[in-house]
Amino acid sequence: MPPMAIEPQRLKVAPSLLSSDFADLAGELRRIEAGGADWVHLDVMDGHFVPNLTFGPPVVARIRERTRLPLDTHLMIENPERYIGDFVRAGSDLITVHAEACVHLHRVLTQVREAGVRVGVALNPHTPLSLIEHVIDLVDLVLLMTVNPGFGGQRFIPQVLPKIAAARRLLADRGLAGRVELEVDGGVAPDTAPACVAAGATVLVAGSAVFGQPDAGEAIAALRRASAG
Ligand SMILES: O=C(CO)[C@H](O)[C@H](O)COP(=O)(O)O
């Protein structure tokens, strides 16, 4: 498979499988693929970094067999360096680690890149952007959480909007705007997406706003329509 394209000029929608029917992942993947999803967002939780458990590399490997969409893997786990190789072998195209979960963040980001996949860094809603100021040139994607991570279907936290705008300015100041995606994750729906995009987001993760709707294609289109205005 060719390396995942990073195109911050084009708005992308990444449905999160967290809100899908886990007993019918193949069907859910067909639903979002036919519906025009750009990436598939995979939420990996360990019950330590976040108070919930989801799935690991064996499930990612089965998902890889069922879709050609890029796999955007969001690791909400402590000590992610232990599992990078497993997620790369499972077929992840992009691996995002939380800055809060890495004592040696520079080392982990470098490890992901050297493993041959795209690399992202995530921040919880309260974490200042300054935490990643000195590593931002190492990444392909910055993920700003717009809910406290751990669960789907939570309410969007609007206090993150100025941080999205600040991240956009930081990327521009560093000359990175053309090659680093700015992803928002949590509570993203047609009523909240426009403010995220206006602030500078280029990737919208949406779980319940896509899988909670009968027509996933229409739900994805609604996110794009709302954000285009
Ligand atoms: O990382 C996540 C939670 O920790 C999920 O990606 C996110 O919550 C998506 O679900 P929803 O769109 O329903 O909020």
Ligand SMILES: [Fe+2]
């Ligand atoms: Fe996520």
